Amino acid sequence: xxxxxxxxxxxxxxxxxxxxxxxxxxxxxxxxxxxxxxxxxxxxxxxxxxxxxxxxxxxxxxxxxxxxxxxxxxxxxxxxxxxxxxxxxxxxxxxxxxxxxxxxxxxxxxxxxxxxxxxxxxxxxxxxxxxxxxxxxxxxxxxxxxxxxxxxxxxxxxxxxxxxxxxxxxxxxxxxxxxxxxxxxxxxxxxxxxxxxxxxxxxxxxxxxxxxxxxxxxxxxxxxxxxxxxxxxxxxxxxxxxxxxxxxxxxxxxxxxxxxxxxxxxxxxxxxxxxxxxxxxxxxxxxxxxxxxxxxxxxxxxxxxxxxxxxxxxxxxxxxxxxxxxxxxxxxxxxxxxxxxxxxxxxxxxxxxxxxxxxxxxxxxxxxxxxxxxxxxxxxxxxxxxxxxxxxxxxxxxxxxxxxxxxxxxxxxxxxxxxxxxxxxxxxxxxxxxxxxxxxxxxxxxxxxxxxx
Numbered sequence: 001x002x003x004x005x006x007x008x009x010x011x012x013x014x015x016x017x018x019x020x021x022x023x024x025x026x027x028x029x030x031x032x033x034x035x036x037x038x039x040x041x042x043x044x045x046x047x048x049x050x051x052x053x054x055x056x057x058x059x060x061x062x063x064x065x066x067x068x069x070x071x072x073x074x075x076x077x078x079x080x081x082x083x084x085x086x087x088x089x090x091x092x093x094x095x096x097x098x099x100x101x102x103x104x105x106x107x108x109x110x111x112x113x114x115x116x117x118x119x120x121x122x123x124x125x126x127x128x129x130x131x132x133x134x135x136x137x138x139x140x141x142x143x144x145x146x147x148x149x150x151x152x153x154x155x156x157x158x159x160x161x162x163x164x165x166x167x168x169x170x171x172x173x174x175x176x177x178x179x180x181x182x183x184x185x186x187x188x189x190x191x192x193x194x195x196x197x198x199x200x201x202x203x204x205x206x207x208x209x210x211x212x213x214x215x216x217x218x219x220x221x222x223x224x225x226x227x228x229x230x231x232x233x234x235x236x237x238x239x240x241x242x243x244x245x246x247x248x249x250x251x252x253x254x255x256x257x258x259x260x261x262x263x264x265x266x267x268x269x270x271x272x273x274x275x276x277x278x279x280x281x282x283x284x285x286x287x288x289x290x291x292x293x294x295x296x297x298x299x300x301x302x303x304x305x306x307x308x309x310x311x312x313x314x315x316x317x318x319x320x321x322x323x324x325x326x327x328x329x330x331x332x333x334x335x336x337x338x339x340x341x342x343x344x345x346x347x348x349x350x351x352x353x354x355x356x357x358x359x360x361x362x363x364x365x366x367x368x369x370x371x372x373x374x375x376x377x378x379x380x381x382x383x384x385x386x387x388x389x390x391x392x393x394x395x396x397x398x399x400x401x402x403x404x405x406x407x408x409x410x411x412x413x414x415x416x417x418x419x420x421x422x423x424x425x426x427x428x429x430x431x432x433x434x435x436x437x438x439x440x441x442x443x444x445x446x447x448x449x450x451x452x453x
Contacts (some may be wrong), residue, residue: 004313010301010320017300018324020164021155022293027167029289031174031203032058035196036282038178040275040348046193047348048271049129051278052122053197055260056113057134061144063253064101068094068148070245072296073303073382075156080307088224091153093237098145106138120267126274129193136197143208150211154221156300162218166210174203247387251378251394258398258427259285262406262420272352273417279347280360284367287332291325291371295379302383311446318380318439322373329372333365363421370428377435386442393434402427 004010032054040047071094078086113134117127151163180188181195191198215221259281266277298321305314336343344357381390406423409415415422 018297020160025289039193052130053133055263059257066249066252067245071152076303077307080304094149102142133197140201140204147208247391251391254394276356284364291375298379325372329368374432397431
């Protein structure tokens, strides 16, 4: 990371950070994408089972891993302020915290999974697949959270290409393991969708091991001596991480859990509807990697500029990121509209699911427009370490506005399952409006604070 003076220099540096993040996000998403698409080619029950399992797991994972994302603005601001000596301690305490979070997830999951699944109106085969898929996936929870901390450390220093390479290395591993365990290739047991959980867990151990090797052996990360000694647990550092991370995690949880809640509410519809919804929402999530990557890039550059006490540069980066998001959203909408049949065919060979997935994809177009504004702004606000108001906005826009509208339209109108998607769109739009107002406020406050000094 270095100081930039012109818009051209900012665009160049932001692109240098953004493109590897985007490739990394696509790679990480591809693990879930391969699970769903390859499972869908076994049967519609396998696709529906992974859909239920994923929608129980993803909000929990993204919400709690969101706590660890606070490592990015913390390290970025320390790096911008040239306080390298504090970086090592913050990262190591983050690793401790990641282990504690993983242990809690596994224990709570084992205690609550059966009651949750038993209360859903699922076909017995779909319920069995969802339960066993999540059980297999649980063996990869610890390395996944451990890797999240190391990734945030590497990215915050501006070396996003490194995590890109790690992720790209993991993709062929995951694909081969999926083939072996889902379809029973080369004499391995044919586990169907459950095999996808086994493959993902092994893949998470692989990427964690690769990240540890790079942090220990490669420049410039080895200079921080992250694993040079065993640090004592520092609760004051945990508090710092949690004060920033908890609102981030909760905001992410409220956003992702609304999609999971809709999928679970759709358990009242038939298997075709569940499978079609999951296919469409999975592809919409795939395209969401664009604004999400912009968001993560903005957290790094804005955090660095704020740490260096350059609020004007931070503001310029924010607007640059939002503009990129809107342009890419228009392109994404065009891809969905014109390639609906081809997209649906990636997920299923079942005729009914194929037709219904295309209908859901029309609604996914409108997701892109709101996400293009909301996600980059969230990333910029995290760079400022302004996270509490964004968390409240997420709660209100998704759960007070989005879900009630979706439930009403889905239950009491002819829109049926599509009504839930209208509710999701309304919640995303409300969040985008609120976050825009908050960013303007924070930018003015940061400028005034610097002038007062």
